[in-house]
Amino acid sequence: MDVHANATDARLFDYLLRLGDNALVLCQRLGEWVGKGPVLEEDIASTNVGLDLLGQARLWLTYAGEVEARNGGQGRTEDQLAYFRESNEFRNLLLVEQPNGNYADTIARQFLFDQWHVLLLGQLTLSRDERVAGIAAKAVKEVRYHVERSSGWVIRLGDGTDVSHARMQSAIENLWMYTGEMFAADDTERFLIDAGIAADTRALEPHWQSSVNTVLEEATLAPPADRWMQGAKGRGGKQGVHTEHLSHLLADMQTLPRSYPDARW
Amino acid sequence: MDTTPAHDLSTRSTGIRGSDASSSMAAVWRALGTVVDPEIPFVSIVELGIVRDVARQANQWVITVTPTYSGCPATRVIEADIRQAVTASVGEVPHVVTVLAPAWTTDWIAPEALRKLHDAGIAPPGRAEASAADARPLRFTRAKPSVKCPNCGSFRTAELARFGSTACKAQYRCNDCLEPFDYFKPH
Numbered sequence: 445m446d447v448h449a450n451a452t453d454a455r456l457f458d459y460l461l462r463l464g465d466n467a468l469v470l471c472q473r474l475g476e477w478v479g480k481g482p483v484l485e486e487d488i489a490s491t492n493v494g495l496d497l498l499g500q501a502r503l504w505l506t507y508a509g510e511v512e513a514r515n516g517g518q519g520r521t522e523d524q525l526a527y528f529r530e531s532n533e534f535r536n537l538l539l540v541e542q543p544n545g546n547y548a549d550t551i552a553r554q555f556l557f558d559q560w561h562v563l564l565l566g567q568l569t570l571s572r573d574e575r576v577a578g579i580a581a582k583a584v585k586e587v588r589y590h591v592e593r594s595s596g597w598v599i600r601l602g603d604g605t606d607v608s609h610a611r612m613q614s615a616i617e618n619l620w621m622y623t624g625e626m627f628a629a630d631d632t633e634r635f636l637i638d639a640g641i642a643a644d645t646r647a648l649e650p651h652w653q654s655s656v657n658t659v660l661e662e663a664t665l666a667p668p669a670d671r672w673m674q675g676a677k678g679r680g681g682k683q684g685v686h687t688e689h690l691s692h693l694l695a696d697m698q699t700l701p702r703s704y705p706d707a708r709w
Numbered sequence: 710m711d712t713t714p715a716h717d718l719s720t721r722s723t724g725i726r727g728s729d730a731s732s733s734m735a736a737v738w739r740a741l742g743t744v745v746d747p748e749i750p751f752v753s754i755v756e757l758g759i760v761r762d763v764a765r766q767a768n769q770w771v772i773t774v775t776p777t778y779s780g781c782p783a784t785r786v787i788e789a790d791i792r793q794a795v796t797a798s799v800g801e802v803p804h805v806v807t808v809l810a811p812a813w814t815t816d817w818i819a820p821e822a823l824r825k826l827h828d829a830g831i832a833p834p835g836r837a838e839a840s841a842a843d844a845r846p847l848r849f850t851r852a853k854p855s856v857k858c859p860n861c862g863s864f865r866t867a868e869l870a871r872f873g874s875t876a877c878k879a880q881y882r883c884n885d886c887l888e889p890f891d892y893f894k895p896h
Contacts (some may be wrong), residue, residue, distance in 0.1 A: 485870030492872040497782025578810035593871045
């Protein structure tokens with residue numbers, strides 16, 4: 445195998461983990477609402493959004509394992525990657541691992557992520573890597589629906605009662621510092637952007653900002669002021685430096701396969 | 710990228726000569742026509758547009774399928790059902806391949822199946838291409854084509870929830886006959 449292909453594959457593996465782990469970790473969070481959503485319809489909706497994300501996570505992680513194998517690595521399966529990595533090996537954004545909180549917190553997290561995710565996947569449909577482009581084209585159709593739902597709830601809660609307005613505003617404020625990381629490209633991403641494989645997230649920021657602001661305005665919410673952004677300087681979730689919440693989430697998610705490594709289901 | 714309709718058998722190469730080939734091919738398609746989506750058990754996977762290709766390669770039947778939604782839990786069951794139905798029909802176990810591109814759309818659902826959905830009380834999807842064009846992620850209740858009530862035919866219907874009994878459906882209610890119903894979302 446030539447040196448250049450190796451260099452690309454090592455980075456592509458990491459990049460695929462970022463895509464897959466975002467979907468996997470957010471799915472796990474949404475699953476925590478099962479059976480205790482605020483209303484039955486929302487219980488079903490958050491689970492269904494989680495299900496779409498789980499399907500996407502499986503596609504990304506399966507491909508990651510294949511890239512790892514062709515690069516001379518272990519070639520782990522989707523399950524090995526999901527269940528047998530430690531928190532510092534996860535590459536998801538800090539935003540998606542944040543706890544569910546109240547329903548406004550859950551909706552704010554989903555909204556800020558969906559608005560980014562839909563733009564990211566839209567760009568990835570043009571990736572030079574056909575497999576990446578194919579998964580993105582499949583996923584973006586699902587995520588378009590997610591973004592409509594979460595935006596609708598931001599508007600409904602923001603422009604709702606005094607209590608729902610205050611909670612929605614505070615949820616957006618509290619999560620805002622985790623959004624900078626979404627637009628910060630590190631060496632791995634820059635290399636893959638130059639190779640035409642990764643999406644240039646830096647270019648997505650003005651579009652994201654504008655869609656987010658339009659919804660916030662409709663929701664009678666104030667856009668948060670500029671602030672210091674967690675993880676945006678290359679030491680965040682994408683590099684495996686996580687908040688304490690991820691380890692708790694993984695302990696819950698991984699307990700069965702770690703306790704019974706031979707279990708089949 | 711292969712975008713030809715899945716039903717077009719004319720140009721497929723089978724590796725079996727003459728009329729044997731076309732009769733086996735027809736038998737495989739007939740077998741696939743008996744496999745249903747477990748969540749809508751009156752519509753076959755061929756009518757649903759999930760079967761993208763049938764080919765004879767290296768002495769094996771290769772059935773190419775595509776999932777509806779990435780996380781659709783029915784996918785594994787459908788694959789197992791395909792193996793069983795084809796094996797029972799032609800006496801050999803086929804190879805089932807899953808492809809993602811081009812991504813499945815409700816526009817591939819056969820007209821006959823749209824009628825079956827309606828008859829089963831599920832409002833069939835409108836054109837997905839048209840809905841993607843009007844998508845306005847801003848509003849909670851965005852302007853969208855009215856969905857016809859499968860019970861009384863009224864267009865005075867309203868969305869109750871973005872998701873229904875499965876990922877591919879939303880919950881609606883008819884404001885005339887007051888019946889709730891599922892709407893198969895354009896996708």
